[in-house]
Amino acid sequence: MFTIIVFEVLAVVAILIALSGVRIVNQVERGVVFRFGRALPCVRRPGLTLLIPLVDRLKKVNVQIVTMPVPTQEGITRDNVSVKVDAVVYFRVQDPMRAAIEVQNYLFAVEQVAQTSLRSIIGKSELDDLLTNREELNRGLALTLDSPALGWGIHIDRVEIKDVQLPEAMKRSMSRQAEAERERRARVITADGEFQAARRLADASAIMDRTPGALQLRLLQTVVEVAAEKSSTLVMPFPVELLRFFDRAAHTSPAPKPAVPEPAERIPAGSPAPAERIPAGSPAPELSPPDGLQGLSRGRSILERETAEQADT
Numbered sequence: 001m002f003t004i005i006v007f008e009v010l011a012v013v014a015i016l017i018a019l020s021g022v023r024i025v026n027q028v029e030r031g032v033v034f035r036f037g038r039a040l041p042c043v044r045r046p047g048l049t050l051l052i053p054l055v056d057r058l059k060k061v062n063v064q065i066v067t068m069p070v071p072t073q074e075g076i077t078r079d080n081v082s083v084k085v086d087a088v089v090y091f092r093v094q095d096p097m098r099a100a101i102e103v104q105n106y107l108f109a110v111e112q113v114a115q116t117s118l119r120s121i122i123g124k125s126e127l128d129d130l131l132t133n134r135e136e137l138n139r140g141l142a143l144t145l146d147s148p149a150l151g152w153g154i155h156i157d158r159v160e161i162k163d164v165q166l167p168e169a170m171k172r173s174m175s176r177q178a179e180a181e182r183e184r185r186a187r188v189i190t191a192d193g194e195f196q197a198a199r200r201l202a203d204a205s206a207i208m209d210r211t212p213g214a215l216q217l218r219l220l221q222t223v224v225e226v227a228a229e230k231s232s233t234l235v236m237p238f239p240v241e242l243l244r245f246f247d248r249a250a251h252t253s254p255a256p257k258p259a260v261p262e263p264a265e266r267i268p269a270g271s272p273a274p275a276e277r278i279p280a281g282s283p284a285p286e287l288s289p290p291d292g293l294q295g296l297s298r299g300r301s302i303l304e305r306e307t308a309e310q311a312d313t
Contacts, residue, residue: 021053029060030096043096061096065157066107070114072165075122083130084165085122089114089145090157098153106152110145114159117144130164137161252305 024047025031031044034057044058051058072086091110093099099106121141122130129137141159149156166174208214 017053021051021056023049023051023058025049025058025060028064029062030093032059032061032096032100033057034059039097039101041097059100061093061099063093063096065090065092068107068111068114069162070111070118073115073118073122075119077122077125077127077130079126081127081170082167083122083127085118085130085161086163087114087118087141087159087161089159091145091149091154092157093153094155095153098151103152106154109152110149110154113145113148117141120144127166127170130161134161 023031023044025044027046029046031049033040033042033044033049033051035052035055049058068089068091070087070089072084074082074084076082089110093106103109118141121137121144125137138159138161141161142156145159146156208218
């Protein structure tokens with residue numbers, strides 16, 4: 001009876017030991033077997049795998065893509081601007097054997113390399129590149145991480161810079177710069193519009209100069225537009241050229257010659273003054289100025305005419 005009990009106990013222990021050598025590897029994992037502390041070259045695939053109890057030890061390695069956020073790193077760019085940058089790294093285990101043997105904790109190792117690489121990229125780049133040229137920086141950061149990760153059996157899928165935090169003073173400066181740029185563009189557009197309008201007006205004035213009737217038609221059109229306003233007062237524009245014409249005509253008309261009386265003849269003292277008889281009903285004779293005074297008056301009128309013409313021009 002005692003012997004039977006011993007055999008039963010031994011059988012149960014053997015079954016338990018045999019069951020302890022059975023392992024299940026999930027679809028997203030790979031198994032690395034260590035026999036007496038030495039890794040076997042064959043990596044166990046997903047499914048049921050058998051181990052030698054008390055001899056083999058199985059280490060499972062996840063081969064899914066790991067999303068690892070990189071903590072915010074503060075650095076100074078190449079153009080001496082202090083910024084804070086954080087990123088995210090996407091990677092997966094490509095060689096489970098190296099990931100289990102070459103590095104103690106590949107997750108911690110990738111995180112530390114990502115932080116140092118991000119600091120290096122910040123120091124080599126300018127602020128404008130961090131804000132506008134992130135694609136190239138992401139590729140450069142991925143290449144920097146990929147070189148040490150290959151020795152660990154890690155494949156860097158991609159690296160993305162998430163956020164760039166700027167100082168408040170730099171934000172205000174960039175805001176003023178953007179505002180000045182928008183104002184410059186608005187002024188350029190306004191000046192361009194005025195230039196085009198001036199060119200059109202110059203073309204219109206040239207056409208009106210060649211065709212005088214166009215000015216009259218434009219005047220009539222303006223009168224029709226003003227009359228459509230239903231206003232009790234109608235303002236008629238008066239051409240300035242017409243005023244200049246009247247002014248020029250007034251200055252060019254000959255001035256009337258002033259009548260200069262003849263000097264009286266000297267009559268000796270005590271002699272009666274001679275009286276000239278004028279027939280009744282006949283007009284009084286006109287007195288003509290002497291030749292000297294008449295030439296002086298003509299010269300004066302010519303001088304006044306030339307002065308008026310110079311004032312008009």
